[in-house]
Amino acid sequence: xxxxxxxxxxxxxxxxxxxxxxxxxxxxxPGDVVSSILGTEATPEREAQLREELGLNDPPVVRYVNWATxxxxxxxxxSYRYSKNMNEMxxxxxxxxxxxxxxxxxxxxSLIMIIAVSIPLGVMWAKSNNRFLDAALNVVTQTTMAIxxxxxxxxxxxxxxxxxxxxxxxxxxxxxxxxxxxxGYLLFPALSIALPKIAMTARFLRNSMLKEMQSDYVRTxxxxxxxxxxxxxxxVLRNAMIPVITFLGMIIAEIxxxxxxxxxxxxxxxxxxxxxxxxxxxxxxxxxxxxxxxAFVIIFVYFxxxxxxxxxxxxxxxx
Amino acid sequence: xxxxxxxxxxxxxxxxxxxxxxxxxxxIVGLFWTPYSTTQMNAAEIFQxxxxxxxxxxxxxxxxxxSRVMEGLSATILISTVVVLFxxxxxxxxxxxxxxxxxxxxxxxxxxxxxxxxxxSILLTLVILxxxxxGRQNLILxxxxxxVPSFVRIVRGEFIRLRDADYIKRARLMGVGRVRILFVHxxxxxxxxxWVSVMIGFNNAILAESGLSYLGIGVQAxxxxxxxxxxxxxxxxxxxxxxxxxxxxxxxxxxxxxxLLSEGIRIGGAQDD
Numbered sequence: 001x002x003x004x005x006x007x008x009x010x011x012x013x014x015x016x017x018x019x020x021x022x023x024x025x026x027x028x029x030p031g032d033v034v035s036s037i038l039g040t041e042a043t044p045e046r047e048a049q050l051r052e053e054l055g056l057n058d059p060p061v062v063r064y065v066n067w068a069t070x071x072x073x074x075x076x077x078x079s080y081r082y083s084k085n086m087n088e089m090x091x092x093x094x095x096x097x098x099x100x101x102x103x104x105x106x107x108x109x110s111l112i113m114i115i116a117v118s119i120p121l122g123v124m125w126a127k128s129n130n131r132f133l134d135a136a137l138n139v140v141t142q143t144t145m146a147i148x149x150x151x152x153x154x155x156x157x158x159x160x161x162x163x164x165x166x167x168x169x170x171x172x173x174x175x176x177x178x179x180x181x182x183x184g185y186l187l188f189p190a191l192s193i194a195l196p197k198i199a200m201t202a203r204f205l206r207n208s209m210l211k212e213m214q215s216d217y218v219r220t221x222x223x224x225x226x227x228x229x230x231x232x233x234x235x236v237l238r239n240a241m242i243p244v245i246t247f248l249g250m251i252i253a254e255i256x257x258x259x260x261x262x263x264x265x266x267x268x269x270x271x272x273x274x275x276x277x278x279x280x281x282x283x284x285x286x287x288x289x290x291x292x293x294x295a296f297v298i299i300f301v302y303f304x305x306x307x308x309x310x311x312x313x314x315x316x317x318x319x
Numbered sequence: 320x321x322x323x324x325x326x327x328x329x330x331x332x333x334x335x336x337x338x339x340x341x342x343x344x345x346x347i348v349g350l351f352w353t354p355y356s357t358t359q360m361n362a363a364e365i366f367q368x369x370x371x372x373x374x375x376x377x378x379x380x381x382x383x384x385x386s387r388v389m390e391g392l393s394a395t396i397l398i399s400t401v402v403v404l405f406x407x408x409x410x411x412x413x414x415x416x417x418x419x420x421x422x423x424x425x426x427x428x429x430x431x432x433x434x435x436x437x438x439x440s441i442l443l444t445l446v447i448l449x450x451x452x453x454g455r456q457n458l459i460l461x462x463x464x465x466x467v468p469s470f471v472r473i474v475r476g477e478f479i480r481l482r483d484a485d486y487i488k489r490a491r492l493m494g495v496g497r498v499r500i501l502f503v504h505x506x507x508x509x510x511x512x513x514w515v516s517v518m519i520g521f522n523n524a525i526l527a528e529s530g531l532s533y534l535g536i537g538v539q540a541x542x543x544x545x546x547x548x549x550x551x552x553x554x555x556x557x558x559x560x561x562x563x564x565x566x567x568x569x570x571x572x573x574x575x576x577x578x579l580l581s582e583g584i585r586i587g588g589a590q591d592d
Binding site for chain 1: 553557
């Protein structure tokens with residue numbers, strides 16, 4: 001429990017630091033927000049009024065505190081670029097809200113694919129003594145790992161979308177309208193994110209298992225008459241999975257990064273596309289929130305992995 | 320013990336060297352000469368398939384794709400070389416000092432590298448680029464910053480491993496200066512591990528650069544890089560698949576070559592020990 005408390009404290013501190021950095025780095029950017037929203041034609045009175053509305057006259061520390069307390073209460077600020085109508089600015093929360101499920105589902109689909117394929121593949125690879133299979137898997141995984149996700153996405157579009165016509169490239173339906181259609185449109189983007197990671201994880205698991213198979217406890221288990229099956233799944237796989245769990249944490253962070261690029265390839269209206277367009281239009285309130293959100297996901301995943309690690313390997317908590 | 324600055328060669332190293340060498344050569348030649356102009360438009364030759372005249376076909380403006388791939392390659396190679404040189408150089412200096420001397424500074428540097436390493440490099444670069452603004456110089460600058468920690472980590476680990484080795488202790492007793500111990504006595508012995516990380520660094524730099532240029536945040540048109548060529552070509556997937564395949568497969572080829580090289584050096588290095 002003491003460990004959990006300490007970890008939670010680190011989690012909160014890291015998030016605090018990230019939020020400070022995310023907020024302040026956009027403070028040092030040259031250029032006036034107000035004139036970029038209103039254009040150069042605006043009257044000085046209107047500029048002063050907007051400056052007051054956005055709280056731009058306060059010193060940075062006050063602005064950070066206002067922003068951070070707002071975020072904690074669920075008020076994420078207003079976008080500089082999008083507006084609801086002539087008089088009302090678009091709240092960031094509304095802008096981000098309907099984009100979140102797309103990215104989360106995309107990440108979840110790819111993670112499921114990675115785990116479902118790479119673990120059986122890695123085990124089979126470690127178990128096989130077939131030199132041809134070994135060489136073939138080696139070549140295939142090396143090559144797959146070398147394909148950048150955006151090129152893979154384009155290739156998937158070409159093969160499954162244009163040649164086989166299994167889906168309409170660039171198409172999308174929202175979750176509310178048609179859950180199955182929504183899942184269908186996410187399937188191929190998820191595949192493009194997952195493929196290189198499947199190759200990576202399978203290689204990693206295979207190497208981890210090969211290392212474990214040389215341990216003394218494996219010999220002992222065999223000499224006690226355990227079957228190969230029992231040794232492989234009961235002993236080797238369990239121990240080999242420990243480093244794989246940490247590896248998967250890293251993979252999840254990579255999936256988040258991959259989804260940003262792949263959303264662009266497939267034209268999915270997710271967080272990644274919003275981030276890219278907000279960066280290009282310099283819509284900083286949106287960028288800040290998205291950075292904070294992505295950082296939170298990654299930090300939280302590492303936190304969960306740390307906890308899971310202790311559950312799987314009790315030796316660590318004894319030390 | 321014979322000192323080797325580069326580990327024993329094996330099949331991986333040979334194939335990797337051949338693959339990267341070929342493409343690097345194309346890229347270097349591309350700096351000075353391309354078969355056709357990379358900007359000259361030619362309405363008569365729009366979307367021609369690959370042929371002997373145009374090895375990789377032509378694009379929507381009738382430009383020769385092979386020439387543009389050469390130009391894109393040289394941009395990609397130039398950017399990743401600068402990034403890796405800077406990041407590896409800084410990584411050696413910071414990693415050597417923190418690893419060898421330890422202490423509070425080491426602790427602080429390690430916390431920072433841990434934090435940076437936790438985030439995918441493309442994401443961090445994206446964040447820095449959104450502050451600095453896009454473009455070639457800013458891309459190089461932000462990638463260089465983002466790549467330093469991974470080198471620091473590896474170099475530091477090796478210096479910790481070697482700082483108490485017998486021959487280092489002996490050198491200390493003989494009164495060899497600290498800086499000389501760091502860079503003359505220890506550094507040559509970490510080269511096999513270091514080369515592996517340089518090759519992986521190249522890969523990551525190439526992937527990050529082309530990814531960001533694909534997203535339109537890295538190198539901007541009209542300058543060609545493999546990444547922004549892909550972004551242009553994607554719209555013509557149906558009419559001109561070769562236009563997409565040429566830059567895409569070039570990236571795959573280059574990255575695969577570097578990973579085979581790193582694999583080869585790793586295996587060779589393990590055999591040397």
